[in-house]
Amino acid sequence: MTDxxxxxxxxxxxxxxxxxxxxxxxxxxxxxxxxxxxILDHVGVAYESVDVLQDMEIRQAIKSFSxxxxxxxxxxxxxxxxxxxxxxxxxxAGELQQLMDQKGVVKAG
Amino acid sequence: MPMTAAAIEAAILTxxxxxxxxxxxxxxxxxxxxxxxxxxxxxxxxxxAQHKLVYAALGGRMGGELHALQVTTVxxx
Numbered sequence: 001m002t003d004x005x006x007x008x009x010x011x012x013x014x015x016x017x018x019x020x021x022x023x024x025x026x027x028x029x030x031x032x033x034x035x036x037x038x039i040l041d042h043v044g045v046a047y048e049s050v051d052v053l054q055d056m057e058i059r060q061a062i063k064s065f066s067x068x069x070x071x072x073x074x075x076x077x078x079x080x081x082x083x084x085x086x087x088x089x090x091x092x093a094g095e096l097q098q099l100m101d102q103k104g105v106v107k108a109g
Numbered sequence: 110m111p112m113t114a115a116a117i118e119a120a121i122l123t124x125x126x127x128x129x130x131x132x133x134x135x136x137x138x139x140x141x142x143x144x145x146x147x148x149x150x151x152x153x154x155x156x157x158a159q160h161k162l163v164y165a166a167l168g169g170r171m172g173g174e175l176h177a178l179q180v181t182t183v184x185x186x
Contacts, residue, residue, distance in 0.1 A: 031177070032177075032179075063172070067161070068157075068161075068164075069164050069169070069171040069172035070171060070172040071172075080157065081157075082156060082157050082160065083160070084179075085160065085179050085180050085181060086156045086157065086160060089156060089181065090156070
């Protein structure tokens, strides 16, 4: 495994919820990332975010790591959940909240 | 160059015969699209796998030429 892949896998293993995004939760730099942040805020879980615009290595590598072509990307307990469209579909169906409960993810303080 | 609606639809239909594709121009600029794709091939697949079929149909243009495509997948009844 290359260094960047082990950095990514450390990130998704050591944090319950990780959002790879463009920008930060306070200042998202893309509409899709902004939507992903809004969904996680609604679900009310604590999460780690990774700004891929500040890390070109991760920005490229995350696409092959997840086999997914776009950003944002959501990981829960080390598993790839999807991008912002899937997050929205799951949120609207109540499935994202369910997933967080099932996986025992801690609520935001 | 952004992909046209016709090109997006044609690429999806070629890869997923029997699918129906509904495209909405989100910003009126011919560049930000929402696609609802209903395809029998989606049956039994996870959402991630369904979306991957759509991305594969677009042959690597997703995330590049096609920055803004919102995808919703549906399994037809």
